[in-house]
Amino acid sequence: xxxxxxxxxxxxxxxxxxxxxxxxxxxxxxxxxxxxxxxxxxxxxxxxxxxxxxxxxxxxxxxxxxxxxxxxxxxxxxxxxxxxxxxxxxxxxxxxxxxxxxxxxxxxxxxxxxxxxxxxxxxxxxxxxxxxxxxxxxxxxxxxxxxxxxxxxxxxxxxxxxxxxxxxxxxxxxxxxxxxxxxxxxxxxxxxxxxxxxxxxxxxxxxxxxxxxxxxxxxxxxxxxxxxxxxxxxxxxxxxxxxxxxxxxxxxxxxxxxxxxxxxxxxxxxxxxxxxxxxxxxxxxxxxxxxxxxxxxxxxxxxxxxxxxxxxxxxxxxxxxxxxxxxxxxxxxxxxxxxxxxxxxxxxxxxxxxxxxxxxxxxxxxxxxxxxxxxxxxxxxxxxxxxxxxxxxxxxxxxxxxxxxxxxxxxxxxx
Amino acid sequence: xxxxxxxxxxxxxxxxxxxxxxxxxxxxxxxxxxxxxxxxxxxxxxxxxxxxxxxxxxxxxxxxxxxxxxxxxxxxxxxxxxxxxxxxxxxxxxxxxxxxxxxxxxxxxxxxxxxxxxxxxxxxxxxxxxxxxxxxxxxxxxxxxxxxxxxxxxxxxxxxxxxxxxxxxxxxxxxxxxxxxxxxxxxxxxxxxxxxxxxxxxxxxxxxxxxxxxxxxxxxxxxxxxxxxxxxxxxxxxxxxxxxxxxxxxxxxxxxxxxxxxxxxxxxxxxxxxxxxxxxxxxxxxxxxxxxxxxxxxxxxxxxxxxxxxxxxxxxxxxxxxxxxxxxxxxxxxxxxxxxxxxxxxxxxxxxxxxxxxxxxxxxxxxxxxxxxxxxxxxxxxxxxxxxxxxxxxxxxxxxxxxxxxxxxxxxxxx
Numbered sequence: 066x067x068x069x070x071x072x073x074x075x076x077x078x079x080x081x082x083x084x085x086x087x088x089x090x091x092x093x094x095x096x097x098x099x100x101x102x103x104x105x106x107x108x109x110x111x112x113x114x115x116x117x118x119x120x121x122x123x124x125x126x127x128x129x130x131x132x133x134x135x136x137x138x139x140x141x142x143x144x145x146x147x148x149x150x151x152x153x154x155x156x157x158x159x160x161x162x163x164x165x166x167x168x169x170x171x172x173x174x175x176x177x178x179x180x181x182x183x184x185x186x187x188x189x190x191x192x193x194x195x196x197x198x199x200x201x202x203x204x205x206x207x208x209x210x211x212x213x214x215x216x217x218x219x220x221x222x223x224x225x226x227x228x229x230x231x232x233x234x235x236x237x238x239x240x241x242x243x244x245x246x247x248x249x250x251x252x253x254x255x256x257x258x259x260x261x262x263x264x265x266x267x268x269x270x271x272x273x274x275x276x277x278x279x280x281x282x283x284x285x286x287x288x289x290x291x292x293x294x295x296x297x298x299x300x301x302x303x304x305x306x307x308x309x310x311x312x313x314x315x316x317x318x319x320x321x322x323x324x325x326x327x328x329x330x331x332x333x334x335x336x337x338x339x340x341x342x343x344x345x346x347x348x349x350x351x352x353x354x355x356x357x358x359x360x361x362x363x364x365x366x367x368x369x370x371x372x373x374x375x376x377x378x379x380x381x382x383x384x385x386x387x388x389x390x391x392x393x394x395x396x397x398x399x400x401x402x403x404x405x406x407x408x409x410x411x412x413x414x415x416x417x418x419x420x421x422x423x424x425x426x427x428x429x430x431x432x433x434x435x436x437x438x439x440x441x442x443x444x445x446x447x448x449x450x451x452x453x454x455x456x457x458x459x460x461x462x463x464x465x466x467x468x469x470x471x472x473x474x475x476x477x478x479x480x
Numbered sequence: 481x482x483x484x485x486x487x488x489x490x491x492x493x494x495x496x497x498x499x500x501x502x503x504x505x506x507x508x509x510x511x512x513x514x515x516x517x518x519x520x521x522x523x524x525x526x527x528x529x530x531x532x533x534x535x536x537x538x539x540x541x542x543x544x545x546x547x548x549x550x551x552x553x554x555x556x557x558x559x560x561x562x563x564x565x566x567x568x569x570x571x572x573x574x575x576x577x578x579x580x581x582x583x584x585x586x587x588x589x590x591x592x593x594x595x596x597x598x599x600x601x602x603x604x605x606x607x608x609x610x611x612x613x614x615x616x617x618x619x620x621x622x623x624x625x626x627x628x629x630x631x632x633x634x635x636x637x638x639x640x641x642x643x644x645x646x647x648x649x650x651x652x653x654x655x656x657x658x659x660x661x662x663x664x665x666x667x668x669x670x671x672x673x674x675x676x677x678x679x680x681x682x683x684x685x686x687x688x689x690x691x692x693x694x695x696x697x698x699x700x701x702x703x704x705x706x707x708x709x710x711x712x713x714x715x716x717x718x719x720x721x722x723x724x725x726x727x728x729x730x731x732x733x734x735x736x737x738x739x740x741x742x743x744x745x746x747x748x749x750x751x752x753x754x755x756x757x758x759x760x761x762x763x764x765x766x767x768x769x770x771x772x773x774x775x776x777x778x779x780x781x782x783x784x785x786x787x788x789x790x791x792x793x794x795x796x797x798x799x800x801x802x803x804x805x806x807x808x809x810x811x812x813x814x815x816x817x818x819x820x821x822x823x824x825x826x827x828x829x830x831x832x833x834x835x836x837x838x839x840x841x842x843x844x845x846x847x848x849x850x851x852x853x854x855x856x857x858x859x860x861x862x863x864x865x866x867x868x869x870x871x872x873x874x875x876x877x878x879x880x881x882x883x884x885x886x887x888x889x890x891x892x893x894x895x
Contacts, residue, residue, distance in 0.1 A: 091546050128570060131506050133577040140576070140584045144569035147562040154559035155543060161555070162548040169555040173588060174633050218589050 076110045076200055078239050082210060082232035085119035086249035087306035088152045097247075097306060098159035101205065105165065110200045114210040114235060115156055116228040117148025134393045137362065142183045142212075142222045146172070149209035149228070157207045167205040170195070172212040172220065177231065179213030179221045185362045186213050186221035187289065188230065191238040208235065226279075226287035233290040237297040244299055246286065247306035253278075253285050253313035255478040256330040260469050263479035270328060271318040271423050275301075277455040278331045281419040291315065318423055326431060327422035327476035330469055335389035336366070336459055338412040338447050341403070343380030346372075351383070357398055363391040366417070367448040367459060386417070386448055386459055415447065416465040419457040420472055426453055438471045491525045491615055493654050497625060497647035500534035501664035502721035503567045512662075512721060513574035516620065520580065525615045529625045529650060530571055531643040532563025549808045552777065557598045557627075557637045561587070564624035564643070572622045582620040585610070587627040587635065592646065594628030594636045600777045601628050601636035602704065603645065606653040623650065641694075644705035652712040659714055661701065662721035668693075668700050668728035670893040671745040675884050678894035685743060686733040686838050690716075692870040693746045696834040706730065733838055741846060742837035742891035745884055750804035751781070751874055753827040753862050756818070758795030761787075766798070772813055778806040781832070782863040782874060801832070801863055801874055830862065831880040834872040835887055841868055853886045 081101065088094050101111050116122075125144050129136065153169045160167035176192030199206045210228025213221045223230050229246055236244040252266035253275070270278070272295035279288035285303060294301050294315065304312030318324070344350050351370070358365055368385040387395055392411070399409055425431050435456050439446050444467070448459040460468060473479055496516065503509050516526050531537075540559050544551065568584045575582035591607030614621045625643025628636045638645050644661055651659040667681035668690070685693070687710035694703035700718060709716050709730065719727030733739070759765050766785070773780055783800040802810055807826070814824055840846050850871050854861050859882070863874040875883060888894055 091543065094547070125566070128506065128566075129573055132509070132570060132573045136573045136576060138576070140569040140572035140582075143584050143586070144566060144573075147565045147569070150562045150565065151540070151543075151559060154555040154562075155547060157555035158544055158547045158551045158559075161551060161553070167555075169558050171558070171635075220586075 077108055078112055078200060078241055079104070079109045079243070079245060080112045080114060080232050080236045080239065080241060081245045082114040082228055082247060083116065083156075083306055084228065084246070084248045085116045085122070087247050088115055088156060089119035091155070093306075094152075094155050094159050097156060098163055098165075100306070101160065102163050102165050105205065110203075111205055112196060112200065112235065112239065113156065113205060113207045114228055114232040115149060115152045115207065116210050118152050121148040121151070122225070135397060137184050137394075139183060139219050142186075143220045145222050146209070146212040146220045149211050153207050153209045160205055160207070165205055166203060167207050168199050170206055170208045172209055173214040173218065175206075175208055177213045177234075179215060179223070181215045181219065181221065182362065183221055185224045186215075188213055188223070188234045191234055193238050196235075196239065223289070224287070226284065227289070229287035229290035230293065233293045233299055233301065236299050237293060242299060244294070244301050246290075246301055246303045248285070248303065249305065249307065250285070251305040251308055251310070251312055253303055253315070253329075255328065256469060256473050257332065260332060260466055261330065261473045263470070263473060265478065265480040267313050267328060269321055270313055270315050271321065271324070272315060273318065273423055273454055274328055274421050275315045277419070277421045277452065278329055281331050281333055281417060281421070281455065281457055286315065324424040325422055325477070326424040326428045327420045327478065328424070329421050330472045330476070330478065331419045331421060332465060332469055333417040334462060334465065336386050336415040336417045337389050337392050338384060338386050338415050338459055339395065339399075340382070340384050340410040340412065341399075342382040342408055342410075344383050344403070344407055346379045346381045354402060357402060358395065361391075361394050361398060363387055363395055363398075367450040367457065369448055384448060386415070389413070412447065414462045415459050416462045417457055417459050418465060418468055418472065419455055420476060421455045422476075423454050425455075432456055434475055435472070438468060438475055442467060442471065444468055492523055493527055493615060493656055494519070494524045494658070494660060495527045495529060495647050495651040495654065495656060496660045497529040497643055497662060498531065498571075498721055499643065499661070499663045500531045500537070502662050503530055503571060504534035506570070508721075509567075509570050509574050512571060513578055513580075515721070516575065517578055517580050520620065525618075526620055527611060527615065527650065527654065528571065528620060528622045529643055529647040530564060530567045530622065531625050533567050536563040536566070537640070550812060552599050554598060554634050557601075558635045560637050561624070561627040561635045564626050568622050568624045575620055575622070580620055581618060582622050583614050585621055585623045587624055588629040588633065590621075590623055592628045592649075594630060594638070596630045596634065596636065597777065598636055600639045601630075603628055603638070603649045606649055608653050611650075611654065638704070639702070641699065641702035642704070644702035645708065648705040648708045648714055648716065651714050652708060657714060659709070659716050661705075661716055661718045663700070663718065664720065664722065665700070666720040666723055666725070666727055668718055668730070668744075670743065671884060671888050672747065675747060675881055676745065676888045678885070678888060680893065680895040682728050682743060684729050684731060684736055686736065686739070687730060688733065688838055688869055689743055689836050690730045692834070692836045692867065693744055696746050696748055696832060696836070696870065696872055701730065739839040740837055740892070741839040741843045742835045742893065743839070744836050745888045745891070745893065746834045746836060747880060747884055748832040749877060749880065751801050751830040751832045752804050752807050753799060753801050753830050753874055754810065754814075755797070755799050755825040755827065756814075757797040757823055757825075759798050759818070759822055761794045761796045769817060772817060773802075773810065776806075776809050776813060778802055778810055782865040782872065784863055799863060801830070804828070827862065829877045830874050831877040832872055832874050833880060833883055833887065834870055835891060836870045837891075838869050840870075847871055849890055850887070853883060853890055857882060857886065859883055
């Protein structure tokens with residue numbers, strides 16, 4: 066018994082998540098296998114989490130949408146989960162071919178329990194019995210990311226990028242203190258380098274900043290993953306699967322020496338703004354509308370509301386933004402809810418631009434500097450939202466690049 | 481309680497299996513959904529079994545083989561099983577889009593238990609609780625064919641064509657008397673029409689004949705499916721998913737009025753003959769060799785053995801045939817087992833041609849008529865095997881067509 070305990074303590078478990086591009090082709094899967102075995106030979110006990118091969122989830126989504134763009138439910142999640150299944154199987158084969166012992170594991174085999182909110186399920190618990198037992202036997206567990214299973218054994222998925230969440234939740238369940246997230250970029254950047262040429266790599270980012278970045282459209286890490294990491298104080302090491310050097314550490318603010326006022330300029334290029342005018346005044350209508358949207362798992366991002374032009378009418382104007390992918394479902398729902406007199410205006414080709422930084426909490430005047438950039442360039446701001454450490458604005462997609470570069474310079478982020 | 485019993489009796493459960501070509505594209509999946517709902521509106525309670533979309537299993541096999549052509553195990557089966565998962569999900573979406581209620585079900589969700597012989601697993605039991613409960617609620621169960629799950633929750637597959645077996649086993653478990661197998665051909669033919677232009681549709685085939693046809697390479701029905709159908713006396717209706725008329729009924733011999741001497745000419749175009757000379761005389765070597773091949777799940781088909789040319793030596797010659805796909809594994813194994821003095825000759829591009837008919841049991845002289853065809857055409861026969869109701873010969877693939885047509889004519893099968 067004591068010997069068993071000692072063995073458990075001896076194991077240096079490191080959860081390593083490989084994203085879609087890291088397993089996007091067979092030669093990349095071979096590279097991942099080689100790397101994992103090297104890490105094992107250096108004394109780590111790797112626990113692998115994989116996403117679907119890049120492009121595969123999009124292909125599956127297209128198949129489902131071609132059949133029925135409105136359908137979301139058990140079959141949709143089962144469909145998408147097949148992508149991770151393929152990647153898990155192939156990586157296991159590549160590991161075993163190299164003489165390692167590996168075990169392919171789907172969510173129902175591990176026991177990754179979620180709620181039943183299909184397409185956007187949340188992990189409730191992970192049973193570590195099987196994984197711990199495999200690690201004890203020096204068998205590398207290769208776990209499907211992104212998927213879970215409900216109490217009554219239906220397959221769920223965690224939303225795009227959900228494999229990050231699987232990896233962090235697994236680290237927490239295994240009582241680890243750090244988790245490696247491998248992607249096709251070497252680090253988290255101060256802005257998307259494809260948009261802002263002078264973007265630079267960040268050595269560290271706080272959980273808070275990373276959550277804001279994830280929630281405003283940065284594709285680097287899944288929001289929920291960072292939320293869980295913050296809760297259990299798990300450091301996330303976001304790094305490249307193609308290089309060997311360190312990437313960006315996402316960690317608690319108290320671990321950092323100093324924080325810039327703004328650490329990143331982040332954007333989401335797929336935003337749609339919906340304007341409704343007139344709708345009934347008062348909170349009842351809003352409560353109903355947003356409850357109905359929430360039922361469909363549509364995340365309403367920024368909401369602004371104002372009195373109608375005609376002061377006598379008991380009506381209001383309502384503007385809100387949603388992700389472009391949720392537009393068909395939203396339009397369908399609005400048709401059901403709205404009366405004929407309400408004009409629905411859909412503004413496509415919008416983008417959201419945000420500045421984020423924990424230093425903002427102690428530095429006034431960030432908002433003034435932010436809006437100055439728009440004013441100087443005559444860029445219309447359609448919606449605005451702020452938090453303690455973030456300011457976001459929705460602008461026309463055509464003006465995104467200009468504004469992003471200017472903000473990046475304004476907040477001293479350029480290389 | 482009585483009412484429940486009555487309801488159960490009322491349900492007219494029909495298991496319908498749709499093969500890869502029937503679900504090979506989205507519009508075909510839509511057609512299947514329309515057909516299933518029509519059948520439901522006519523009073524049937526459909527239980528659907530689906531294969532992977534055509535081409536998908538081959539694509540997955542290629543991925544695995546590109547990584548490691550020798551690997552067979554849990555990850556391989558998990559990989560292949562993803563194909564059926566996709567088809568199940570898409571058909572469910574297509575059914576629900578049409579207003580039907582449908583439930584997507586994988587093997588572990590249904591409880592299709594198999595042994596742990598990966599790639600060639602055999603079904604041990606099916607738990608019908610979930611399916612029966614869905615049928616009671618008028619929800620159409622859409623079940624993944626081809627896959628099963630071991631006692632310790634690992635995914636297995638039943639071998640190529642295994643979805644037929646899922647469908648027949650499910651029919652047996654649900655105590656049905658007939659099962660519909662939908663394919664891209666309207667019926668079982670007296671020969672492959674692509675090979676023999678004068679091939680004709682068969683109205684009925686006995687279980688025995690169908691088993692022989694399946695075992696010698698006819699791709700119409702999976703051998704194990706027919707075996708289970710025979711055991712539980714389940715009629716199989718093999719028919720086209722593109723037409724509405726009856727196809728071929730596979731059933732017990734006693735249901736038939738009359739049986740032709742030969743009912744079909746069947747072929748397998750992917751045979752390899754392996755010649756070993758010399759190998760040690762006696763049964764010990766043979767027992768070891770074929771046990772080792774069996775361990776690898778390689779099905780050795782025809783075996784012939786003869787003394788070596790040198791009468792003093794305690795050696796023998798050995799010829800046997802295997803499916804082309806098992807050649808890499810077989811060669812690897814032979815390298816391990818054989819000593820240097822044994823010459824291994826691999827004859828590729830071979831084909832097996834067979835005549836099958838339950839009437840053969842009561843009609844002597846079939847073998848003589850069979851070999852006459854080869855002799856008249858100077859076609860070399862490399863291996864021969866016979867059963868009560870079948871004679872098979874291995875010939876060069878280049879001579880297959882000529883021989884098949886001649887045999888079809890000889891045994892009065894031409895249209």
